C-alpha cells in the first residue's frame with residue numbers, strides 16, 4: 156500500500172487516461188486484461204495500490220467494460236484501497252431512465268445502484284440526464300459529478316469556426332448549444348426532433364434564413380447518426396453550408412460515419428471522452444479540475 160493517489164485504466168482508454176494523469180501530476184498504471192476464448196475477462200491490478208485509486212474507464216462497449224470495471228474495483232478494495240474515484244467521461248446505461256413499456260428494466264437506476272456499491276466518487280461528462288435531474292438520484296455516493304463539455308467545445312469552435320451558426324437538433328440540446336454559442340460568440344438555432352426508432356427521427360427546422368448560412372451541428376452524442384443524417388438533408392434543401400458537427404461523445408461505427416459524411420456532414424469532431432478517431436478536443440483540464448476539487 157502506498158500513500159499517494161494513482162490513476163489506472165485499461166488499455167482502451169490509455170491515451171486519455173495518461174493525459175489526465177499528467178494534468179494531475181500523478182502516477183499512471185495500466186490494468187492488465189486477458190480475454191479467454193469464450194469472452195470471459197481476467198483483470199490484474201499492479202501492486203502495491205494507493206489508498207486513493209482513480210479509475211479512468213469510459214463506458215462504451217458497456218456490457219464488457221462494466222464487468223471488467225467491477226472486477227477491478229472489487230480487487231482494489233480487497234487489496235486495501237480506501238477510496239475509489241471513477242472517471243467515466245462517457246457513462247453508459249443512462250438512456251433508459253423510466254419504464255416506457257410495462258416490464259422494461261429501468262437501466263439507469265439498476266446500473267447506478269450496481270456501480271455505486273463499488274465506488275466513492277463518479278465524474279462524468281454530459282450524461283444523458285434528460286428526465287432525471289441529477290446524477291445523484293441513481294448514484295448514491297460521496298460525489299456524483301456531472302460536468303459539461305460546453306467550455307472546451309465552445310473554445311474549439313471560437314478558434315476554428317468564427318462566424319458560424321450552431322445548430323442543436325432538439326430542445327434537449329439547447330442547454331449545451333446555447334452555452335457553446337455564447338463562448339464561441341456566435342448565433343445558434345434549435346430544431347425540433349421526434350424519435351420513432353433507433354435510426355428513425357423526424358426533424359423540423361426552425362424558421363430562419365438558411366441560404367449560404369454556415370452551420371455547425373452540435374449535440375451531446377452521435378449514436379447511429381440518424382439525427383445528423385436527417386438534419387443534414389433538411390439543411391441542404393434550404394441551401395445551408397454544413398461545416399460539420401461537434402459532439403461530446405462519438406459512439407458511431409465506421410459504417411455510420413460513412414453514411415453521415417455521405418449525407419453531407421463533411422467532418423465529425425468530438426471530445427476525447429471516447430477513443431474515437433474523431434476525437435480532437437481533450438477533456439483532461441476539465442476532468443483534472445473536478446478531481447482537484449474533491450481530493
Ligand code: R5P
Nearest residue numbers: 375376377378379380381382
Ligand atoms: C438524444 O437524446 C441525443 O441528444 C442525441 O441526439 C442522440 O442520441 C443521437 O442519436 P443518433 O445518432 O442515433 O441519432
